[in-house]
Amino acid sequence: MKVTKKNSVVVVDDHSLFARSLANLINSFSNFEVLFQAKNGVEMQEKLQAHDVLPEIILLDINMPVMDGFETAEWLAQNHPEIKVLALSMEDEEQTILKMLRKGVNGYLLKDIHPELLNKALVELQEKGYYHSEKVAETLLHSLNPTxxxxxxxxxxxxxxxxxxxxxxxxxxxxxxxxxxxxxxxxxxxxxxxxxxxxxxxxxxxxxxxxxxxxxx
Amino acid sequence: MKVTKKNSVVVVDDHSLFARSLANLINSFSNFEVLFQAKNGVEMQEKLQAHDVLPEIILLDINMPVMDGFETAEWLAQNHPEIKVLALSMEDEEQTILKMLRKGVNGYLLKDIHPELLNKALVELQEKGYYHSEKVAETLLHSLNPTxxxxxxxxxxxxxxxxxxxxxxxxxxxxxxxxxxxxxxxxxxxxxxxxxxxxxxxxxxxxxxxxxxxxxx
DNA sequence: CGCGTAAAAAGGATTTTACCTAATTTTTAA
DNA sequence: TTAAAAATTAGGTAAAATCCTTTTTACGCG
Incomplete structure (x- = not known):
């Protein structure tokens, strides 16, 4: 059996059922594993400090109590620019997406993505440094050509x-x-x-x- | 090995990643299995007709395109009152909860529930005929004593x-x-x-x- | 200094909101 | 059928919002 070091992922989402399911899904992938989960930006900060290793990727929900995705993304961009951040949200509101992109996230994924695509998204994020779901790509094009x-x-x-x-x-x-x-x-x-x-x-x-x-x- | 018929569950949620994860979680339970999934009320109606057997339980998201949880719950109460409906939602807005309860759902579950509790919720729903997460219970009490x-x-x-x-x-x-x-x-x-x-x-x-x-x- | 520009402020008129009380019509129930 | 209750409509007034144009102020710059 070929043993390859798995890429570690952190899930930040206050919906524990979703976060847990997401974590399970990721752990089922051969190339990724979940380092830890957090319910909001503050908890993420604390756990990042407590861990020796940093994750390659952080899956970041936007709507959270205490410290939301916008603030968290901003903090990550300033303090851990090497970590790739994938924003994860229900919303496909153009303004929300653009706001997150301006905070420096490396990708934006709508929560209605098909499970199969999540692995693809993570791989692309790792290899290319970015990944955006189709709707987001549309939004980006749209924002370049405002009506x-x-x-x-x-x-x-x-x-x-x-x-x-x-x-x-x-x-x-x-x-x-x-x-x-x-x-x-x-x-x-x-x-x-x-x-x-x-x-x-x-x-x-x-x-x-x-x-x-x-x-x- | 003791073979018991599993209770069948239907998941109605337009967020396929969440729905899929949820379905996986349920299928991992020894006493429940997912009959099918649907993205909204209309798709659920179609699939209900196409299937011979009806599910015991339907997990129903509230915010969906085409035919949302309110309409779907209303339709289910009228056409399949024997099926137990568990509303599943991010929101803990009092009005939303009450609106769903008035539509006749048998339970209301916030999506931030812990995975371990989902099984408990399904079992209770099956046995007692209802299940409400704590926050909902609070809301109910609150609504009985409005300010x-x-x-x-x-x-x-x-x-x-x-x-x-x-x-x-x-x-x-x-x-x-x-x-x-x-x-x-x-x-x-x-x-x-x-x-x-x-x-x-x-x-x-x-x-x-x-x-x-x-x-x- | 004087010029240009953008923000801030003003003048003045009209429409829409907001508030109060009372009258009239419609619906409900006895 | 009739009284009571609820819904609708009226009249009048003051406050706020809306609209258009023009003037003043603030500030950097050659």
């Missing part, structure tokens, strides 16, 4: 603050007070955003913000 | 329609036109809801609707 509606989707700090506050029950006057600006300035932000985002009223802005993860409920 | 804020959380058909339309860019006048009611009636709905839900403006209503899954983005 008219989706241009001007970058916001200045103040705009972003305004948008987030507009997603609350505050009146514009109250928002102006909090941001220490004139109500007329706030009205300027509002008007400009309505035009750029092609929306008709504040509800439209709230919907836009939620769809694009600019704020959360 | 002041959470009373009056049931909506009439018209109110629900209004709420959903209010979560769009339509003005109240436009909503009145669509619903074929006087703007004054719409204003009545609005006012009543603001008071009952203790919210200040339309954004508050949108947030409430989204938090309680009355509408979706």
């Amino acid at each position: 008219e509606d989706e241009k001007n989707l970058e916001f200045k700090e103040n705009e972003l603050t305004f948008i987030k506050l507009a997603c609350s029950e505050m009146t514009y006057k109250e928002i102006a007070d909090v941001m220490d600006l004139s109500p007329k300035t706030i009205d300027g932000y509002r008007q400009d955003l309505f035009r750029r985002l092609n929306i008709k009223n504040r509800v439209g802005l709230v919907i836009f913000a939620l769809k694009n993860n600019l704020t959360q409920l | 002041e804020d959470e009373k009056n959380l049931e909506f009439k058909e018209n109110e629900l329609t209004f709420i959903k339309l209010a979560c769009s860019e339509m003005t109240y006048k436009e909503i009145a036109d669509v619903m074929d009611l006087s703007p004054k009636t719409i204003d009545g709905y609005r006012q009543d809801l603001f008071r009952r839900l203790n919210i200040k403006n339309r954004v508050g209503l949108v947030i409430f609707a989204l938090k309680n899954n009355l509408t979706q983005l």
Whole structure:
């Protein structure tokens, strides 16, 4: 029997049933094994320190309590750039994917992937240094060629603050007070955003913000 | 070797990696086996018809395309009341849980359950006819003793329609036109809801609707 | 300094929301 | 059939939101 060192993988996901099943699946592969599991970024950090060896690959869920995938990916990129990170998520929201990619993850996998493809994904990630499922590839292409509606989707700090506050029950006057600006300035932000985002009223802005993860409920 | 007929289980979940892992886990149990899997309610209906035998238990995801868990549970309760349905979901939102329970499911399991508990859950479901994870039990207790804020959380058909339309860019006048009611009636709905839900403006209503899954983005 | 540019602010008008109370119609139940 | 309850509609008013245009301010730069 040929004995080859298996590549070690870490699974970070707060859904223990899923994480466990995933770990079992990976351990059934001849070329990969699970080093450990963690429920969130903090637990992962602790376990990474406690272990002598580092994993080659980290499978990282996005929606987690305590320290979510975005923060964890950022920390990994800064502290362990050699570890390949594969983001694992239910969501195929364009903004979410792009946000993770900007954090420096090496791949993005939707959780509805076929089990057979997981091995392929891990191998490709190891060999090529990246792997993206098809939907993600589409999203990337799409983001390179944004439609008219989706241009001007970058916001200045103040705009972003305004948008987030507009997603609350505050009146514009109250928002102006909090941001220490004139109500007329706030009205300027509002008007400009309505035009750029092609929306008709504040509800439209709230919907836009939620769809694009600019704020959360 | 003692040969006992295994109880058959069907897994309905659009996340194939999760569904597959779940199926593997169940097949590893000595007392349960997976009859088939389906990606949504429609596919489940088709496969149920195609099979001679019916499963004892159906594990049902809530968030699915085409035909979601709510619709599927409703259909199962009407057409196959003898099959025990175990709702399986990431969410522990009180409203979601209650909605599923009202559809007649026999149990509600959060996806972050420990693998060891799944077997226990299936056995209990089979023997007692129901199983609920701890968090759900808490939710049930909580719902029996609602706080002041959470009373009056049931909506009439018209109110629900209004709420959903209010979560769009339509003005109240436009909503009145669509619903074929006087703007004054719409204003009545609005006012009543603001008071009952203790919210200040339309954004508050949108947030409430989204938090309680009355509408979706 | 003066110029250009972008952010901030203002003026002023209209529409939409929001709030309160009361009247009318429809539905329900006795 | 009739009284009570629920749903719908009205009237009026104040506050907030929306829209358009113009002016002021802040700041870097040749």
